Amino acid sequence: QVQLVESGGGLAQAGGSLRLSCAASGSIFSGNGMGWYRQAPGKQREFVASITSSGTTSYADSVKGRFSISRENAKNTGYLQMSSLKPEDTGVYYCVVFGNYGQIYWGQGTQVTVSS
Numbered sequence: 201q202v203q204l205v206e207s208g209g210g211l212a213q214a215g216g217s218l219r220l221s222c223a224a225s226g227s228i229f230s231g232n233g234m235g236w237y238r239q240a241p242g243k244q245r246e247f248v249a250s251i252t253s254s255g256t257t258s259y260a261d262s263v264k265g266r267f268s269i270s271r272e273n274a275k276n277t278g279y280l281q282m283s284s285l286k287p288e289d290t291g292v293y294y295c296v297v298f299g300n301y302g303q304i305y306w307g308q309g310t311q312v313t314v315s316s
């Protein structure tokens with residue numbers, strides 16, 4: 201079983217920072233890629249960032265240079281450090297782990313709200 205629990209969301213001012221955490225249970229985490237998606241009100245869920253099991257990262261153009269994804273495999277935990285936040289970063293952020301056969305495991309989401 202794979203369980204992903206996000207935390208660290210909340211309110212921030214434009215230009216501020218938030219750090220999201222994703223705590224994973226089960227054996228899937230350490231050997232698999234993980235990442236973050238987000239869904240803004242009235243919009244489709246979109247890719248934000250990902251990191252492979254060995255640390256190779258990828259970012260959506262909209263967050264590149266502002267967000268940083270990382271992981272601590274020994275703690276089965278992933279992170280998303282968000283800086284220089286913009287109102288358009290507002291949304292529900294979901295932790296994901298990419299399975300070995302194309303499946304994606306989703307967390308329950310954590311709300312991020314950025315005010316002007």
